[in-house]
Amino acid sequence: MPEFTLEEVIERVARGESLERADLRELDLAKAxxxxxxxxxxxxxxxxxxxxxxxxxxxxxxxxxxxxLVRxxxxxxxxRGADLESxxxxxxxxRGADLSRxxxxxxxxxxxxxxxxxxxxxxxxDAKLGVATLENAVFTNADLRNAYLGGANLxxxxxxxxxxxxxxxxxxxxxxxxxxxxxxxxxxxxxxxLSGAKLERAVxxxxxxSQVSLLEADCRHATFHGxxxxxxxxxxxxxxxxxxSIEVADGAEVDEVDFSxxxxxxxxxxxxxxxxxLNGKTDGGTASPQAAAVAVAPIPTNxxxxxxxxxxxxxxxxxxxxxxxxxxxxxxxCNITLGQGAQLIIGREGLLDGCQVHGSGILVIHGRFTSxxxxxxxxxxxxxxxxxxxxxxxxxxxxxxxxFAFEPGCVLRLKTETA
Amino acid sequence: xxxxxxxxxxxxxxxxxLKSTCGVTVSGKVSGELHAPALVVATTGxxxxxxxxxxxxxxxxxxxxxxxxxxxxxxxxNDQTTxxxxxxxxxxxxxxxxxxxxxxxxxxxxxDPNEPALPTAPPAKEGKGKxxxxxxxxxxx
Numbered sequence: 215m216p217e218f219t220l221e222e223v224i225e226r227v228a229r230g231e232s233l234e235r236a237d238l239r240e241l242d243l244a245k246a247x248x249x250x251x252x253x254x255x256x257x258x259x260x261x262x263x264x265x266x267x268x269x270x271x272x273x274x275x276x277x278x279x280x281x282x283l284v285r286x287x288x289x290x291x292x293x294r295g296a297d298l299e300s301x302x303x304x305x306x307x308x309r310g311a312d313l314s315r316x317x318x319x320x321x322x323x324x325x326x327x328x329x330x331x332x333x334x335x336x337x338x339x340d341a342k343l344g345v346a347t348l349e350n351a352v353f354t355n356a357d358l359r360n361a362y363l364g365g366a367n368l369x370x371x372x373x374x375x376x377x378x379x380x381x382x383x384x385x386x387x388x389x390x391x392x393x394x395x396x397x398x399x400x401x402x403x404x405x406x407x408l409s410g411a412k413l414e415r416a417v418x419x420x421x422x423x424s425q426v427s428l429l430e431a432d433c434r435h436a437t438f439h440g441x442x443x444x445x446x447x448x449x450x451x452x453x454x455x456x457x458x459s460i461e462v463a464d465g466a467e468v469d470e471v472d473f474s475x476x477x478x479x480x481x482x483x484x485x486x487x488x489x490x491x492l493n494g495k496t497d498g499g500t501a502s503p504q505a506a507a508v509a510v511a512p513i514p515t516n517x518x519x520x521x522x523x524x525x526x527x528x529x530x531x532x533x534x535x536x537x538x539x540x541x542x543x544x545x546x547x548c549n550i551t552l553g554q555g556a557q558l559i560i561g562r563e564g565l566l567d568g569c570q571v572h573g574s575g576i577l578v579i580h581g582r583f584t585s586x587x588x589x590x591x592x593x594x595x596x597x598x599x600x601x602x603x604x605x606x607x608x609x610x611x612x613x614x615x616x617x618f619a620f621e622p623g624c625v626l627r628l629k630t631e632t633a
Numbered sequence: 634x635x636x637x638x639x640x641x642x643x644x645x646x647x648x649x650x651l652k653s654t655c656g657v658t659v660s661g662k663v664s665g666e667l668h669a670p671a672l673v674v675a676t677t678g679x680x681x682x683x684x685x686x687x688x689x690x691x692x693x694x695x696x697x698x699x700x701x702x703x704x705x706x707x708x709x710x711n712d713q714t715t716x717x718x719x720x721x722x723x724x725x726x727x728x729x730x731x732x733x734x735x736x737x738x739x740x741x742x743x744x745d746p747n748e749p750a751l752p753t754a755p756p757a758k759e760g761k762g763k764x765x766x767x768x769x770x771x772x773x774x
Contacts, residue, residue, distance in 0.1 A: 434725070476725075615731050616731065617732070622720045
């Protein structure tokens with residue numbers, strides 16, 4: 215038996231009294247006005263809340279397991295840590311609701327409006343979100359394994375670090391979505407629109423990407439192995455560091471694609487040169503796209519390569535804006551000036567010892583950079599240290615700061631100084 | 634269901650020592666010492682002082698002496714901060730803003746603690762010796 219009747223609940227809410235920890239199991243609260251109610255930790259398991267209004271209600275840690283919330287209005291409600299397992303929220307209004315760490319396993323959210331809702335670390339395994347509106351919603355670190363999101367509006371949704379294994383996104387709108395580090399293994403995305411989506415380091419192994427649009431999507435370091443790409447559209451897609459290859463691209467419609475380190479479109483490879491580019495990538499036993507870019511980029515006007523065994527000592531070197539310099543040899547006590555946007559890539563075998571680097575360039579370190587000069591690096595716009603990289607130096611940042619990126623596994627003994 | 638967490642909510646400030654056997658999430662402000670197996674600093678969060686955790690994921694503001702096994706960083710790292718870790722990850726930024734803003738900091742990741750430190754100040758060069766502040770040393774509490 216529930217602790218209160220429908221009338222008592224409505225009366226208490228109208229008087230602004232708390233229903234915290236109240237036992238309201240199986241209670242029929244259909245169409246009830248519970249706006250701003252404090253139902254924190256209440257037990258509403260199996261309750262009927264069809265078309266009830268719970269705007270800005272405090273439902274933190276509430277139990278709504280198997281509750282019926284069809285077309286309920288939960289706009290701005292606090293549902294942090296709520297248990298909504300197998301709840302029916304079809305057509306519900308959850309705009310701006312906070313569902314952080316909520317359990318929505320097996321819940322039905324079809325046609326629900328979750329615009330701007332927050333669901334970080336929420337559990338949505340087997341949840342149904344077909345044709346739901348999820349624009350700007352936050353699902354960081356959420357678990358959506360086997361969830362159905364077909365036809366959903368996922369524009370600018372934040373799925374960073376989310377687990378989306380075997381989820382279904384058929385015909386979903388994912389333009390501008392953040393899928394960085396998301397796991398989409400065996401996910402189904404046929405016909406989905408991923409234009410402008412951020413897929414850096416996303417795992418797309420075995421995913422069905424047929425007919426997807428990846429126009430200007432950022433797929434740097436993404437893995438496509440075993441993915442189905444028939445009819446997938448790659449146009450100005452950023453692919454640096456990904457495992458994109460001729461075999462992987464089989465059946466895809468590829469226009470020009472970008473292999474620049476920074477994903478800024480500075481290494482666009484036209485479709486006509488792609489096969490040569492990708493074949494070049496595997497020549498010489500290197501799987502490094504930036505190495506391939508150096509080796510077979512179509513307009514190699516500003517590239518330099520210093521191979522294994524090359525040694526430069528006490529040299530002064532200046533590299534033009536936008537040039538690409540790859541070092542697999544050794545530079546000792548050299549003074550290096552990088553023009554705007556010039557890339558200095560230290561390969562795995564490369565070593566820069568006792569050098570000083572100046573200028574607004576980009577450093578990519580897979581090998582070693584060691585300098586006791588202060589600063590050893592002055593004014594670099596971007597410094598990326600890969601998993602095999604080692605950086606021991608003082609870095610003086612330009613106004614606006616250096617963009618640092620460090621991969622796990624790198625070794626750093628670093629001092630950063632501001633301008 | 635969700636694991637147990639100690640949460641310092643937005644709008645809350647804690648000064649002193651916080652020791653926890655469960656994970657800590659900071660959306661507010663902590664000043665002092667913090668010891669926990671895991672620490673998450675949200676975008677609205679700030680932790681100033683001495684931090685010793687196994688796992689740190691920060692999107693907020695950090696300063697002081699940060700010691701962790703693995704760190705994932707974004708947000709702001711203020712001046713006078715020392716970060717020591719076995720593994721550090723800062724993701725590549727795609728926009729105009731850096732993923733993480735580093736002030737005058739010392740970062741030691743995966744290095745032998747017995748290895749000699751980097752020089753603490755710029756080498757004396759004529760005409761430049763008095764221009765800037767010497768590189769700040771990491772400070773204890």
